[in-house]
Amino acid sequence: xxxxxxxxxxxxxxxxxxxxxxxxxxxxxxxxxxxxxxxxxxxxxxxxxxxxxxxxxxxxxxxxxxxxxxxxxxxxxxxxxxxxxxxxxxxxxxxxxxxxxxxxxxxxxxxxxxxxxxxxxxxxxxxxxxxxxxxxxxxxxxxxxxxxxxxxxxxxxx
Amino acid sequence: xxxxxxxxxxxxxxxxxxxxxxxxxxxxxxxxxxxxxxxxxxxxxxxxxxxxxxxxxxxxxxxxxxxxxxxxxxxxxxxxxxxxxxxxxxxxxxxxxxxxxxxxxxxxxxxxxxxxxxxxxxxxxxxxxxxxxxxxxxxxxxxxxxxxxxxxxxxxxxxxxxxxxxxxxxxxxxxxxxxxxxxxxxxxxxxxxxxxxxxxxxxxxxxxxxxxxxxxxxxxxxxxxxxxxxxxxxxxxxxxxxxxxx
Numbered sequence: 001x002x003x004x005x006x007x008x009x010x011x012x013x014x015x016x017x018x019x020x021x022x023x024x025x026x027x028x029x030x031x032x033x034x035x036x037x038x039x040x041x042x043x044x045x046x047x048x049x050x051x052x053x054x055x056x057x058x059x060x061x062x063x064x065x066x067x068x069x070x071x072x073x074x075x076x077x078x079x080x081x082x083x084x085x086x087x088x089x090x091x092x093x094x095x096x097x098x099x100x101x102x103x104x105x106x107x108x109x110x111x112x113x114x115x116x117x118x119x120x121x122x123x124x125x126x127x128x129x130x131x132x133x134x135x136x137x138x139x140x141x142x143x144x145x146x147x148x149x150x151x152x153x154x155x156x157x158x
Numbered sequence: 159x160x161x162x163x164x165x166x167x168x169x170x171x172x173x174x175x176x177x178x179x180x181x182x183x184x185x186x187x188x189x190x191x192x193x194x195x196x197x198x199x200x201x202x203x204x205x206x207x208x209x210x211x212x213x214x215x216x217x218x219x220x221x222x223x224x225x226x227x228x229x230x231x232x233x234x235x236x237x238x239x240x241x242x243x244x245x246x247x248x249x250x251x252x253x254x255x256x257x258x259x260x261x262x263x264x265x266x267x268x269x270x271x272x273x274x275x276x277x278x279x280x281x282x283x284x285x286x287x288x289x290x291x292x293x294x295x296x297x298x299x300x301x302x303x304x305x306x307x308x309x310x311x312x313x314x315x316x317x318x319x320x321x322x323x324x325x326x327x328x329x330x331x332x333x334x335x336x337x338x339x340x341x342x343x344x345x346x347x348x349x350x351x352x353x354x355x356x357x358x359x360x361x362x363x364x365x366x367x368x369x370x371x372x373x374x375x376x377x378x379x380x381x382x383x384x385x386x387x388x389x390x391x392x393x394x395x396x397x398x399x400x401x402x403x404x
Contacts, residue, residue, distance in 0.1 A: 006323075009293035013323035016330050020388045034322040044323055074338075075278045075331055134291055140281045146289055154281060 003091065003120050004046035005131050008082060008138045014044040015053055015067050024062040051085040079138065086139035091119045092132065096141060099153040106152035109144070159225075160310060160345050161187035161210070166219035168205055179205050181370040183219070187310070192336060192346045194356035196399065197366030203349045204314050206371065210347060211235050211312050223310070233261050236308035236343070240315040242295045244287050244302070250274065251283040254302045261306060273305040276335065293324035300332065304342055311343040315350055329359060330384075337383070353403070357395045358385055365402050375402045 017033065018025045031041040045061055048054035053067040063071075070081045086092055095115060099105050107115075113125050120128055133151070136142035144151045168180040179202040187193060195203045208214040210221055212230035221228040223235065244253045251270055258266035274280055277297045287295055296316060303311055316332075317325040335341050350356050356363050357379060365375040379395055386392060 007291045007293060009291065009327045010321065010323040013325070013327035013330075016326050017323070017387075020386050022388075034326075036322060041323075074334055075276065079278055079280075130289075133289075134294075137281045137285070138278070143281065143284075144289070145284070146286060 002046070003128055003131070004043040004050060005127060006043040006047040007131065007134050010044045011047040011051065011053070012070070012078070014041070014048055014061075015063060015071060018054065018061055018063055019068075019071050023068070024060055027056065027059055027061055030061065050089060051082070052088070053085065079140070083139040083141065086135050087141055089135075091116075092136060092141070094119075095132075095136075096153065099142065099151070104152070105156055106150045109149040109151060112151045159186050160189055160191075160223070161228075162222040163187075163206075163210065164220050164222065166206070166209060166216045166221065168202065168209065168214070169217050178370040180209075180216070181372045183371070183373055185364060185373060185376055187345050187347065189344045191362055192360050193348070193362045193364060194360035195347065195349045195364045195366060196351065196353055196356045196403070197371060198368050198403065199351055200369050201366040202369060202371035203351075203366055206366070207312055207314050207347065207349050211237055213237075233306055234309040236303035236306050236311050238296075238299045238303045238311065238313040238316045240319055242287075242292075242299045242319070244295060244298050246287050249284050249286055250279060250290075250298050250301075253287070253298055254305050257302055257306055269305055269307075270301075273301040276304065276341065277301045278331070291324070292320045293328055296320060296328060300328075300335075304335070307342045309342070309344045311346045313346065313348040316348065317355065318350070318352070329355065333359065333383070353399045354387065354396055357381070357392065357399060358387060363399060365399065 017030060027045065028038060031038050034041065045056060049056060053064055053070065054061050055064060066081065070078055073081060098115065099107060113129055116128055116132065117125050122128060133144045140154050142151055143154050163183055163185050166180060166183040170177045170179055183206060195206060197203050205214065209216050212228040212232060223232060248256065251274065254270040254273065255266050258269055263269060274283060277300050279297050279301055282294060317328060320328065348359060360379055362378050364373055367374045381392060381395060
């Protein structure tokens with residue numbers, strides 16, 4: 001699979017900009033508005049699509065109903081919406097299931113990297129790890145302890 | 159009146175010459191002002207902000223906070239920096255608790271938690287800055303500044319180290335906090351070189367001239383919130399500010 005290298009802040013920033021254009025915008029114009037190359041804005045667009053917050057059709061990006069809900073919400077409620085969206089991404093759901101099957105709901109970073117490597121074939125596994133942890137921490141799903149180099153489930157119900 | 163900047167001038171001296179950075183600056187700040195100070199680079203706007211918070215002394219003139227000369231450790235004034243200025247060896251929570259400790263707040267853990275949640279950093283409490291994206295680092299900067307529950311929040315180019323999309327997101331979230339009457343501060347002074355950003359954020363813009371910085375204009379931005387950057391009315395204001403700078 002392809003996993004987008006964009007942080008949650010970048011994705012929400014993108015949605016806010018599309019919202020200013022009435023909820024639909026030409027991708028090339030959007031990139032130009034931010035002084036970005038198309039390939040610099042694509043990860044955020046892919047991220048918004050993967051989270052079900054935008055659809056891309058014929059060169060236009062359009063907000064979904066959930067994206068509008070997210071943008072109308074305050075900072076606390078945005079986090080709740082993002083949590084549901086992140087939890088429904090296949091790879092993250094599988095990672096959560098894997099953590100649930102562990103005695104203490106945690107695995108080593110090394111194991112996590114192997115897990116990610118199986119899903120995303122990339123030489124740059126560390127930066128994908130950072131992005132996945134950025135998403136799951138923001139969503140309150142999975143944390144990472146850099147002292148013990150372990151990732152763990154943040155909510156411990158099975 | 160919250161703050162008064164009265165006849166403030168600042169000169170930098172080197173061995174061979176004297177450079178006048180700020181020339182007789184005067185303005186006042188009231189409750190509910192969200193002021194952006196804009197001007198070309200080198201106009202002394204960051205110097206002015208440092209004088210306002212008491213980190214630098216003017217050569218002449220004074221700054222009064224609620225009628226008294228400003229002190230550098232005034233707990234009612236907080237600052238957010240362009241480069242975040244967070245301690246890399248402390249976690250997110252420890253960075254915020256540290257400023258509360260210096261104020262001897264007995265309930266520092268509770269207050270730190272409140273502002274960590276307010277800026278959407280819950281889940282990141284035990285994380286070290288090196289593991290954070292730029293956007294998350296600046297959220298720590300906001301949480302730390304708000305945690306002292308300041309009356310006046312000063313920000314020096316708080317979005318300019320961030321990528322364009324993250325910066326967009328943080329501006330909107332900061333405005334949400336500003337719109338929330340239960341949250342500090344009562345007034346904001348933000349320095350920026352970005353005119354669109356100033357029109358998007360501020361209800362008042364102070365324009366400084368090229369060096370030496372003088373107040374060229376002090377205008378209210380009469381645009382409803384939430385503002386839309388694609389709105390023709392928004393662009394009329396942007397043009398108006400540009401016309402005064404160029």
